[in-house]
Amino acid sequence: VTSRFDATTTTTCGYCGVGCRLEAHRADGRIASISPAMDGPANKGHTCVKGRFAHQFSRSRDRLTAPLVRESGGFRLASWDEAIGRIADAFGRIKAEHGPDAIAGLASSRATNEDCYVMQRMMRAAIGTHNIDNCSRVCHSPTSWALRKSFGMSGATGSFDDIEAAQVALLIGVNPTQGHPVVGARIKQAAIKGLKLVTADPRRIELADYGEVHLGMRPGTNAALLNGLAHVVIRDGLVDERFVAERTEGYDALAELVAAYTPEAVEEITTVPAADLVAAAHLYASAERACILWGLGVTEHRYGSECVRLICNLALLTGNVGRPGSALLPLRGQNNVQGSSDHGALPDTFTDYRHVSDESVASAFEERWGVTMKREAGMKIPEMFDAAVGGSLKAMYIFGEDVAQTDPNTEHVVHALESLDFLVCQDIFENETTKYADVILPASSFLEKTGTFTNAERRVQLVEAANDPPGSAKTDFEILTTVSRALGHEMGYETPSDVMDEIAELTPRYAGIRHERLGRGGLQWPVAPDGTDTPILYEREFELPGGRGQFAPLPYKPPGDAADEEFPLILVTGRRLEHYNAGTMTRRTGNLTLMSADWLEVHPDDAAALGLTEGETVTLRSRRGQVKLPVQITGRIEPGHVFTAFHFPEVRTNLLIGPSADVNTSCPEYKVVAVAIEPAGDRISEPLAAEPAVSA
Amino acid sequence: VRVEIDGQPVDVEPGTTILEAAQSAGRYVPTLCFDERMAPFGACRVCMVGAEGAAAPLAACTTPCREDMRVDTTDETSRRIAAATVELVLSELPEPPGEHTELAAVARHFGIDEPRWQGERRRPAHDRRHPYLALQHELCISCGRCVRACDEVQGAFALTATGRGFHSGITAGLDSGFVDSTCVSCGACADTCPTDAITEHTLLDMASAYTGNGGTT
Numbered sequence: 001v002t003s004r005f006d007a008t009t010t011t012t013c014g015y016c017g018v019g020c021r022l023e024a025h026r027a028d029g030r031i032a033s034i035s036p037a038m039d040g041p042a043n044k045g046h047t048c049v050k051g052r053f054a055h056q057f058s059r060s061r062d063r064l065t066a067p068l069v070r071e072s073g074g075f076r077l078a079s080w081d082e083a084i085g086r087i088a089d090a091f092g093r094i095k096a097e098h099g100p101d102a103i104a105g106l107a108s109s110r111a112t113n114e115d116c117y118v119m120q121r122m123m124r125a126a127i128g129t130h131n132i133d134n135c136s137r138v139c140h141s142p143t144s145w146a147l148r149k150s151f152g153m154s155g156a157t158g159s160f161d162d163i164e165a166a167q168v169a170l171l172i173g174v175n176p177t178q179g180h181p182v183v184g185a186r187i188k189q190a191a192i193k194g195l196k197l198v199t200a201d202p203r204r205i206e207l208a209d210y211g212e213v214h215l216g217m218r219p220g221t222n223a224a225l226l227n228g229l230a231h232v233v234i235r236d237g238l239v240d241e242r243f244v245a246e247r248t249e250g251y252d253a254l255a256e257l258v259a260a261y262t263p264e265a266v267e268e269i270t271t272v273p274a275a276d277l278v279a280a281a282h283l284y285a286s287a288e289r290a291c292i293l294w295g296l297g298v299t300e301h302r303y304g305s306e307c308v309r310l311i312c313n314l315a316l317l318t319g320n321v322g323r324p325g326s327a328l329l330p331l332r333g334q335n336n337v338q339g340s341s342d343h344g345a346l347p348d349t350f351t352d353y354r355h356v357s358d359e360s361v362a363s364a365f366e367e368r369w370g371v372t373m374k375r376e377a378g379m380k381i382p383e384m385f386d387a388a389v390g391g392s393l394k395a396m397y398i399f400g401e402d403v404a405q406t407d408p409n410t411e412h413v414v415h416a417l418e419s420l421d422f423l424v425c426q427d428i429f430e431n432e433t434t435k436y437a438d439v440i441l442p443a444s445s446f447l448e449k450t451g452t453f454t455n456a457e458r459r460v461q462l463v464e465a466a467n468d469p470p471g472s473a474k475t476d477f478e479i480l481t482t483v484s485r486a487l488g489h490e491m492g493y494e495t496p497s498d499v500m501d502e503i504a505e506l507t508p509r510y511a512g513i514r515h516e517r518l519g520r521g522g523l524q525w526p527v528a529p530d531g532t533d534t535p536i537l538y539e540r541e542f543e544l545p546g547g548r549g550q551f552a553p554l555p556y557k558p559p560g561d562a563a564d565e566e567f568p569l570i571l572v573t574g575r576r577l578e579h580y581n582a583g584t585m586t587r588r589t590g591n592l593t594l595m596s597a598d599w600l601e602v603h604p605d606d607a608a609a610l611g612l613t614e615g616e617t618v619t620l621r622s623r624r625g626q627v628k629l630p631v632q633i634t635g636r637i638e639p640g641h642v643f644t645a646f647h648f649p650e651v652r653t654n655l656l657i658g659p660s661a662d663v664n665t666s667c668p669e670y671k672v673v674a675v676a677i678e679p680a681g682d683r684i685s686e687p688l689a690a691e692p693a694v695s696a
Numbered sequence: 697v698r699v700e701i702d703g704q705p706v707d708v709e710p711g712t713t714i715l716e717a718a719q720s721a722g723r724y725v726p727t728l729c730f731d732e733r734m735a736p737f738g739a740c741r742v743c744m745v746g747a748e749g750a751a752a753p754l755a756a757c758t759t760p761c762r763e764d765m766r767v768d769t770t771d772e773t774s775r776r777i778a779a780a781t782v783e784l785v786l787s788e789l790p791e792p793p794g795e796h797t798e799l800a801a802v803a804r805h806f807g808i809d810e811p812r813w814q815g816e817r818r819r820p821a822h823d824r825r826h827p828y829l830a831l832q833h834e835l836c837i838s839c840g841r842c843v844r845a846c847d848e849v850q851g852a853f854a855l856t857a858t859g860r861g862f863h864s865g866i867t868a869g870l871d872s873g874f875v876d877s878t879c880v881s882c883g884a885c886a887d888t889c890p891t892d893a894i895t896e897h898t899l900l901d902m903a904s905a906y907t908g909n910g911g912t913t
Contacts, residue, residue: 044733047883052882189849590828
């Protein structure tokens with residue numbers, strides 16, 4: 001083989017939760033190119049504009065390459081010893097004065113399973129608090145909660161391969177061709193080859209053009225829509241009677257509840273034409289094999305967790321779970337949303353969602369770590385910010401998360417960060433949150449570390465370092481174990497592989513997971529001690545008492561915000577193809593050329609009523625705050641609604657989002673915000689002229 | 697279905713192509729327009745093999761195996777035809793393909809160095825408008841892989857084959873370049889291209905840093 005590269009490392013993509021396997025090619029000490037691994041189970045030789053191209057951020061000039069400590073209003077460079085010494089002193093003092101629960105930590109769904117496990121161990125064992133959470137709180141915590149209640153385990157019931165095996169796929173509140181491009185491409189290709197799609201979203205997403213029926217419901221009315229689908233399935237005799245009788249519980253209560261959700265009643269609430277709802281229900285329930293995929297359009301609502309249970313109802317009614325081609329596939333936003341929560345970076349659970357009050361579990365961890373722990377759960381992210389403002393939380397350790405940019409109710413978050421006595425940020429760049437730090441530790445990107453990510457199919461895949469961290473930056477594993485040591489708790493690991501060995505030892509469902517067993521294709525948990533994994537969950541029974549799936553009779557309730565005279569439009573926020581969340585990585589790559597600024601999508605009718613023109617800059621105002629951005633007029637959004645993303649600190653969309661959150665999991669209601677548009681009086685500049693087309 | 701590849705018996709599913717059977721038997725058959733991610737295309741005529749009783753060499757990538765078929769991947773006639781095809785392809789290029797490319801590997805397989813034909817060569821025509829993707833039209837051999845990757849792997853339908861004969865090539869959008877087309881910048885075209893007619897700027901820059909002339913723009 002004639003190679004241009006010095007080395008090629010097979011690793012797992014650090015952007016979204018699809019989990020593409022990548023070949024990272026290195027030349028002259030930097031990543032020269034990335035190509036897809038032909039044998040990647042999720043990506044099968046394909047990847048997207050982020051995974052393939054957006055890697056220059058890792059060698060960006062403004063990477064953090066040395067620790068920074070606060071001094072007289074600014075930051076100065078410091079040695080690792082000084083920076084970690086400051087952390088140990090401050091945490092020691094605060095713990096002595098206010099107790100361990102005055103300290104809280106955030107792990108990151110961008111980090112590896114091993115990093116997240118080490119982080120929660122540091123908080124629990126070195127500091128002595130269950131105040132540990134991670135950013136899945138603000139995206140798929142409702143999914144996790146609901147899947148555990150309905151089926152027993154917190155993860156997709158099948159694999160992406162079930163998409164091609166299905167006859168029908170129902171997509172709710174998810175836009176895969178933008179947010180999860182490789183799965184989006186797989187769905188589109190399957191649709192071209194005959195997979196029938198039903199799409200449900202306030203926006204007419206691209207895949208709607210390849211589908212049979214599109215349901216454009218009003219934001220915040222998912223529950224009415226889902227109960228309406230269940231109504232039609234029952235009314236028209238499409239229930240899998242045998243499955244319901246043998247494998248479920250609670251059917252009668254559900255049937256009684258959804259009796260009122262006639263297509264006509266649902267049309268009143270959702271604006272979805274009754275005939276479309278009936279057609280969608282028939283498509284889904286008549287198929288022998290049907291999948292449901294959903295995203296944050298389901299979860300980031302006041303009743304998001306309940307809506308995930310209503311999704312599970314549909315699968316239970318029709319027996320579309322636990323078989324090839326019949327999977328429930330929540331599309332996870334970040335590369336390791338699944339794994340960070342699986343591995344105990346949550347205030348109420350150890351690994352595999354086992355509660356901190358579970359005596360046998362807690363004592364096993366206590367014995368292993370040589371500490372004693374409380375049996376009461378710690379604080380969730382929003383509670384941490386409230387406690388900081390209230391004065392009972394004194395210090396935070398935030399690892400790989402820019403809460404001041406991405407969390408809702410931004411003003412409150414900033415107030416919380418300002419109220420802390422001591423803040424540690426561990427990240428690869430300075431960001432909105434590090435502005436409030438006392439110590440900033442320079443960490444490593446996914447291209448510079450070793451460990452595992454767990455993708456949206458529960459697939460634990462290897463991450464291998466393709467390059468070294470820049471300057472004196474260190475891997476997160478090294479930083480966290482060193483800080484823990486300085487806090488007086490020696491973890492005793494030499495490598496991330498040792499961490500996984502401990503996880504497997506203490507977690508029956510992960511018992512067979514070993515780095516050396518993961519190979520090129522990874523393993524889908526549960527993994528038996530002999531290494532046998534589980535592509536399909538619940539083939540014979542659900543992981544609940546009696547082995548039965550649980551129907552949830554939950555009614556529609558209005559969202560936390562509603563349009564009124566002052567704020568007549570509903571804002572929905574989401575992701576765009578070229579960028580990724582806070583944009584920390586993608587805004588430092590050529591993706592910025594592909595999309596250099598955000599815009600507000602407005603329906604032509606609303607634009608006409610407000611007298612808006614394409615490209616005009618407007619002020620978007622909510623009950624919480626206001627931002628400025630240019631308008632794009634598009635028929636892809638329903639009248640009465642507007643849409644924008646949250647990738648640009650210049651816009652800071654999350655200033656608009658209030659404190660409304662999911663009733664069970666505190667996941668913020670990013671998807672329903674009443675807003676008003678006012679002309680800002682200035683026009684966006686003309687796009688730059690393209691370079692000459694062809695040079696010879 | 698049982699077939700024999702170079703004397704070695706192989707059992708394959710009905711519908712398996714000769715190319716797939718040969719690969720499962722561990723035999724190398726050179727290809728240019730083939731990519732396992734896409735449906736077989738049969739355009740390049742480089743995967744030609746001999747089969748007992750067949751009147752002429754067969755394209756291995758598109759010919760399904762038949763019961764008791766005896767395939768010779770080293771058949772001299774097939775090799776001659778395929779080698780001539782590759783030599784003709786090379787004769788149109790302004791310079792030899794990069795050593796790392798599939799085209800260069802196939803040329804090495806056939807032992808082709810400098811093509812015997814010294815006719816008209818394509819003139820360099822580069823498009824570097826996209827932040828990542830670089831088009832070098834003169835290196836396009838019309839294998840159709842990029843167009844099919846765009847359609848069959850991604851589904852963006854941004855690339856089209858254009859022109860005829862010596863002037864054939866590909867274009868993004870209606871000649872508007874990648875950025876103004878329906879391109880989603882997934883890079884599947886660059887990934888599959890066997891000649892670097894579509895590649896990445898960073899890789900071209902890397903090549904020019906070594907040789908001092910990779911950037912012919």
